[in-house]
Amino acid sequence: MCGIIGILSNKEVGNSLIDGLSRLEYRGYDSAGIATINQNTINRCRAAGKLQALKDLVEKNPLSGSVGIGHTRWATHGSPTKRNAHPHATDRVAVVHNGIIENYQILKEALISQEVAFQSETDTEVVVHLIEQELQLGKSIEIAVVESIAKLEGAFALAIIFKDNPDILIGTRRGSPLVLGIKEDELFLGSDAWSLAPWTQKICYLEEGDTVIMCRGSNFTYKIYDANNQLVNRDIKQLNLATGAASKGGYSHFMLKEIFEQPQTLSDTLLSLVDEHNKTIRNELPIDFTNKNLRIRLIACGSSYYACLMAKYWFEKTARILCEVDLASEFRYRDPVLNSDDTCLFVSQSGETTDTLAALNLAKNMGCLTVAIVNVPESSMARSAHQHILTMAGPEIGVASTKAFTSQLMVLNVLSLYAASARKIIDNHTIAEHITELLHIPNFISQVLQNISEFDQLGQRLSQARDALFIGRGTNYPVALEGALKLKEISYIHAEAYAAGELKHGPIALVDSATPLIAIAPNDSWFEKTASNIQEVATRGAPVFVLTDNQEFNVKSCEFRSIYLPKAGTVANCFIYTCAVQCIAYYTALHKGTDVDQPRNLAKSVTVE
Ligand code: AGP
Numbered sequence: 001m002c003g004i005i006g007i008l009s010n011k012e013v014g015n016s017l018i019d020g021l022s023r024l025e026y027r028g029y030d031s032a033g034i035a036t037i038n039q040n041t042i043n044r045c046r047a048a049g050k051l052q053a054l055k056d057l058v059e060k061n062p063l064s065g066s067v068g069i070g071h072t073r074w075a076t077h078g079s080p081t082k083r084n085a086h087p088h089a090t091d092r093v094a095v096v097h098n099g100i101i102e103n104y105q106i107l108k109e110a111l112i113s114q115e116v117a118f119q120s121e122t123d124t125e126v127v128v129h130l131i132e133q134e135l136q137l138g139k140s141i142e143i144a145v146v147e148s149i150a151k152l153e154g155a156f157a158l159a160i161i162f163k164d165n166p167d168i169l170i171g172t173r174r175g176s177p178l179v180l181g182i183k184e185d186e187l188f189l190g191s192d193a194w195s196l197a198p199w200t201q202k203i204c205y206l207e208e209g210d211t212v213i214m215c216r217g218s219n220f221t222y223k224i225y226d227a228n229n230q231l232v233n234r235d236i237k238q239l240n241l242a243t244g245a246a247s248k249g250g251y252s253h254f255m256l257k258e259i260f261e262q263p264q265t266l267s268d269t270l271l272s273l274v275d276e277h278n279k280t281i282r283n284e285l286p287i288d289f290t291n292k293n294l295r296i297r298l299i300a301c302g303s304s305y306y307a308c309l310m311a312k313y314w315f316e317k318t319a320r321i322l323c324e325v326d327l328a329s330e331f332r333y334r335d336p337v338l339n340s341d342d343t344c345l346f347v348s349q350s351g352e353t354t355d356t357l358a359a360l361n362l363a364k365n366m367g368c369l370t371v372a373i374v375n376v377p378e379s380s381m382a383r384s385a386h387q388h389i390l391t392m393a394g395p396e397i398g399v400a401s402t403k404a405f406t407s408q409l410m411v412l413n414v415l416s417l418y419a420a421s422a423r424k425i426i427d428n429h430t431i432a433e434h435i436t437e438l439l440h441i442p443n444f445i446s447q448v449l450q451n452i453s454e455f456d457q458l459g460q461r462l463s464q465a466r467d468a469l470f471i472g473r474g475t476n477y478p479v480a481l482e483g484a485l486k487l488k489e490i491s492y493i494h495a496e497a498y499a500a501g502e503l504k505h506g507p508i509a510l511v512d513s514a515t516p517l518i519a520i521a522p523n524d525s526w527f528e529k530t531a532s533n534i535q536e537v538a539t540r541g542a543p544v545f546v547l548t549d550n551q552e553f554n555v556k557s558c559e560f561r562s563i564y565l566p567k568a569g570t571v572a573n574c575f576i577y578t579c580a581v582q583c584i585a586y587y588t589a590l591h592k593g594t595d596v597d598q599p600r601n602l603a604k605s606v607t608v609e
Contacts, residue, residue: 351379
């Protein structure tokens with residue numbers, strides 16, 4: 001989603017702004033722009049499409065100035081054109097924005113009635129005009145900003161520069177993330193710390209409602225006001241983030257590289273939670289599962305939600321704990337019944353997803369223990385939750401989640417084991433056996449990846465399809481859901497996943513010779529039932545592709561192919577078959593020629609609801 005950079009410096013900032021934006025590209029965007037102040041004018045350059053288009057323009061017409069703001073826009077209000085690209089500006093003020101101004105229509109109508117002319121279709125543009133009006137009334141820059149943002153409803157992070165005062169850069173946030181980067185002779189704003197990392201690792205995470213006024217005088221200073229306009233001190237963190245540009249390391253796409261990293265990331269995640277020699281769980285997990293009335297609520301969006309669906313099987317079967325799973329976007333608005341015995345787990349790769357973060361704050365305000373399972377240590381969720389557990393996947397650049405998803409599964413599985421142990425449902429011997437199975441998973445994933453050409457062939461075949469169906473039972477059902485989502489996201493093929501037992505209740509009407517079925521069918525306790533469902537679909541003329549470890553399995557159909565995967569236990573299968581569906585989606589997209597790492601319309605970090 002939208003990314004923000006702001007720089008106040010003694011040096012030219014034009015190229016640095018673009019450099020900062022390049023580190024926000026992973027978030028997903030469809031236009032970009034920068035603005036600087038020079039010789040008492042606001043200079044802007046904006047372009048639709050990729051950052052390269054903006055770079056090309058700036059190369060031809062460099063923007064001079066030592067204060068500036070930059071933006072990558074993920075279109076919400078108004079199409080992804082140059083006109084709608086940020087920064088938005090009047091003669092005196094320029095603004096970049098991440099979030100949505102929900103009451104923009106009312107504000108816009110009021111401004112239009114006062115003869116204000118709008119240049120774009122965006123919600124953001126109201127912000128510049130509001131500030132401009134306050135400045136015209138002779139108010140100071142600080143008051144003009146504070147009074148303008150008081151009129152805004154919705155979520156925003158804003159960076160603002162002023163024609164008449166090139167020594168000031170202002171940042172403010174409500175709902176959307178914004179960090180302040182500090183150096184002796186430069187100050188920065190960024191949507192995340194990673195975007196600022198090559199410049200400074202001295203970071204201050206602005207809190208909800210904070211406004212930072214950054215000034216250049218004989219030295220560089222800043223003041224932070226909280227939501228009540230009180231001057232506050234915020235902690236400054238010294239981070240230790242990698243600064244090198246993310247590299248594909250010889251792979252054709254980040255997604256493929258990240259798929260191949262899974263043996264390592266799964267091992268790293270597992271070993272952060274268990275002792276591989278004693279086969280015990282490290283006793284540092286932040287949840288007291290001994291409370292008999294405890295209920296677990298798992299809340300997330302997208303793939304992270306599917307990780308939660310998988311975890312429900314584990315918590316209920318292994319630990320016998322009632323566990324409910326919710327989409328964050330539904331949970332936050334449906335007035336959920338929560339009580340102080342509820343432990344709410346929020347699962348998020350980015351730790352920034354707006355709906356999940358809002359759901360977390362809701363549960364926290366209702367007195368529940370909140371635990372974030374996140375891949376980004378300093379993310380908003382990690383900082384907002386009472387406790388957090390890290391998935392050790394490392395930075396994930398591909399928009400389609402792969403290694404972060406499987407690391408989430410690993411954390412959730414160990415947590416369910418820990419819960420079962422705390423409730424004395426399983427003994428140490430069973431825990432050791434379970435951990436042994438988990439320790440084998442990286443090796444199984446490597447075996448799957450050794451035969452990747454099979455997925456290439458299947459991907460070639462699927463790339464001709466317009467629709468596809470995925471089925472699975474038990475824990476294979478969330479794998480099917482994840483497979484369908486991955487395929488949709490990167491190949492744009494319409495795919496749906498069903499619990500195999502549900503087919504007859506409607507979806508079987510979709511079956512025809514043009515709609516391939518992909519069945520997740522390891523030879524487990526659900527296999528016989530799934531096999532019957534596959535047979536029913538084959539009989540009705542669908543091409544059938546089965547992921548299985550059962551070499552005997554065969555059905556008569558117009559087209560039938562099995563991909564054999566390693567024989568493993570039910571828990572390891574969740575990881576093995578997930579890796580398989582990731583590879584299928586990857587090769588299908590590759591053969592279709594779609595943008596694997598930055599698929600259309602999608603964002604890595606979904607910071608609007
Ligand atoms: C996964 O491939 C997707 N890009 C998406 O569904 C993602 O899982 C979802 O937006 C949630 O993101 P989060 O894990 O960062 O909260």
